Structure formats: structure tokens, C-alpha cells
Amino acid sequence: MKPLTLHLLDLSVPGGTITRHDPGEALIRVDDLGITRGDGIFEVAGVLHGVPLALEAHLARFARSARMMDLPEPDLDLWRRAVLAAATEMADQDALTAVKFIMTRGIEGADSAPTGWALGFLADDPAPAQADGLDVVLLDRGYRHDVADTSPWLLQGAKSLAYAVNKAALREAKRRGADDVIFLSSDGYVLEGPSSTLIARIDGTYITPPVTLGILPGTTQGDIFADLARRGVPSRVDTLSVNDLKTAAALWLCSSTRGAAPIRTLDGRTITVDHKATELLNADLDARKG
Template structure:
């Protein structure tokens, strides 16, 4: 598999980013005592790259900085991260990868040390043509927290994009056990949240709505781009407290994410529902063509 890897360089003591270098991705680069490996103590972002251009890069960098603040990590020097990400994107295109993804990671570094670890990895993207066209089956799963957890328990880091993804992977395995492709979290007090790696979008007539971002979920970069496009098309948009009942009565529903883009929801907990194929195609065409 084609891969491109850049390692970020940091100043000892301050943790400030000082530069980056492209390295051989087939060689070992991560120390086994790095807190990314031993504790999942770090943050990341994943963006789509098309023909050497990274989609929604500024939004992803802004969210990386926000996650760093929440975890009290050294603030990433965004111009250097931007340069490293773009260098990986260009190298990926030069290697013949027209459609790929780029994951950029910042960790607290080696346990007991003072220097963070950071890298940018570019890979070919999976083919999501079927999911975008035919839709996905989802299940609703209780996240175990109230919808106001971000306010009552900020130490749980709800809304930060951290490397602690064991629960997210377990969710997808549980969805598969139930005969579904993906899952949507529900708060313990009955409000829709987000997917394991995606944001929820509903169409209600000429309105597009998504769960509020102050309820312990990640602010979706792709969802925000869909809203920007939809408003230009005459839709109204909104961030609301939504329930499973709202999902059941919506005219259409999607899980949207940076790489898969808009996947229409065709069934919820085994109950079939219609998909809006025409609007799905328009949304994905707009997402395919977006650049910063």
C-alpha cells in the first residue's frame, strides 16, 4: 500500500513545533513508551485529500488546536503543521494516489519526558461508492452519559478528538453483531449524539438539522461544509436537541464524515427507511469539489 509519512520536530522543554521531515513509512518511528501507545494520550484529525489538495484543512487544524487545549497539550504551531500536511498530500499525489486520506497526530510523547510526538500519515482512501449510493444500516447505542456531560464533567473530554478510540472500535463491532454497518450514539437521557466516526444530519422538509455541538460531541467539519453548501441552495439549517423520534420521522438522514462523506441511512435498528438519493448525490458532489 502506498503511504507517505512526515515526522514533526519539537523543541525540548517548550514542546513548540520547529519543523518536519518526510521519512520512510516502512521503518519504525514510534517509541513503545510513547503515551500514544501506552495510554492513548493524544489527539488526531483525519482529512480527505484529492489530487494533492487537502479538504477542509483549516477547519481540521482549528479542531486540532481545540483538542490540544482540552488535553493541555502544547499548542500546535499551525503553519508548520499545515506545511507538513500539504507536503504529504503533494507526495501522495506524486505517488499516483488521486483519492486519499491524511491523518495527523499529536501525542504527549514518551512517558516522563517533555517532548511531544507528532506525525502526518497519508494513505489511499477506501472506496465508499456503495455506501454513498445504497446507504448504510445503523443501530442506536446508549453512550452512557447525559447530554449535558460536557458541562457537568469536562474532565471526560467530551468533544475532543483523542486517540482513545477503543470504545469507538467496540461500537462498530457491536453494530456488525447486530447486522448493521454503523452506529449512532444516544445520550442516557434520550438525545441523539454522533456516530462512532461521523456526524448526524437530518432533512425535515426544506430544513437540514444536526445535534447541537454543546452536548459533548465533536463539531463536524464535513457537517459544517454541508450546511454552508445547503444554505446556498435555499435550505435552512439548524443545531437542535434531537431525539430518536426525530430520526424516525425525518424525511432523510445521513452520517457524514471527512473521508466517507455523506452516507444515507437506509435502516435504523432493523427498520427500513427511505433514502434521498438525489440530494445525497448533490451533497457528495459538493463535498468532492470543496477546497479551502
């Protein structure tokens, strides 16, 4: 990723303020709980020609994560303005850009306001993954499928800054010669990728696992399911087993910066890539106007 534009929020004043900064400027204190504890939340919205995609879904998920982590409720009007300010500055970019927006719990011990910013950046080109497909491995996430219900302090389903495990899982995938990961619960339920939502097509129906498993509501997956509904293609939210994945007609990992990326191998086993369906899904995503 290449940073292009940075807007800092001041959440300590009524209504908040937004100021523009050089994206390479150091703005964060070493005792910010975002860096000392991963104690904060984030979203990444794709941006096409200056327009943030699925912005309302990202804002809603941002507020959901804040609630799950007992953070102050974000002023979504202010955050929307910050994201739009960053996105607008990237309107002349032909390639896919994105805005990452972050809110941390602020300075440790200071009872301070949250720290917040929106960083616009040039995303990696999603075309190769969409065209060639991904080699994916299954990795244990270690939790039962029901921990979001039994043990909410494990923050499963919150998009927190504490993503070290997600990065470690991707390193494990590389070690195994793969590109990406699908996490499984310790009791065998198919969950999500470290930064993506899984969609499987089985018997002509597009299926994604339910958020009750402690996974994120997928913003890109949400738009895909809306597009499918418009085209009269059946979809549903349902649990999936490893065997479901092995016998699925096609699989995709979906995210804001990669769109719908087909899976071409799963633990080394070939998965059929449906290029035509993939192109349709991504054409729909690219046609979004916000």
C-alpha cells in the same frame, strides 16, 4: 487503509522540523503516552488530487482538542505544512486519499516534547456507502447529554486517541448485522457516530446536533451546511430525539473519508434514501478546492 506517505514532526526544536519517512518505518517508542494511554489527539482530512479538504476546519478542531486535553498548543503553521507535504505527494492519486495527523503527549516521565506526524493514505472507496446507504444501530454512549459541561475531564468533544470505545461500538454494530452506529446520551439525546456527524432532514430542513452535547464539530457537516446555505436550503443546529430520527425524511452520516453516506435502516427499520439529495451533497463536497 493503505499508507502512502509519512512525515514526522520534531516538536522539540524551536519552530519544529518536518522529515519524510517510509510509512512502514517504526518511529514510535513503546513508552510514548500516545500508545500507553491513548493520550493524544488526531484529525483525518480527506485529500482530492493533492488538495486537503476542510483543512482549516481540521486544524481549528485539532487546536480545540489540544486545549480540551491540556496539550501544548499546536503550531498550526507547522502542522499545515506537514499535512500539505503529505497531501502533495498523493496528488497523482485519482481515488480519495486522506491525511491523518496525530500529536501525542510524548514520552512518559521524560517531560518531553509532543510526538507528531502526518500519515497520508489511500482511503476506502466512499462510493458504495454513498450509493447503497448504511445499516445503522443506535447505541448508548453512557453519558448524560450535559457531561461536557459538568465533567470536562471526560473529554467528550475532544478528538483523542482513546477511541477504543468507538471501535467496540462498531464491532457491536457488526454483531447486530449493521455497518455503523449513532450514539445516544444516557438521557436519550441523539449524538453522533463513532467517526461521523449525523445530519437529519425534517420538514425540508437539514439538522445536526449541537456540540454542547459533548460531540465533535463536524468538518464535513460544516462544509455541507455552507453549501446548503449557498443553495438557499434551510439548515440548523438543534437537538434531536430518537423519534425525530424515526420520522425524518432522510438521514446521513458525514465524515472526511465517506462524504455524506445515507442511512437506509435504523435498528432494522427502513429509512428512505434520498439518492438525488445525496448526490447533490457529495457533488458539492467533491467540488471543494481545499
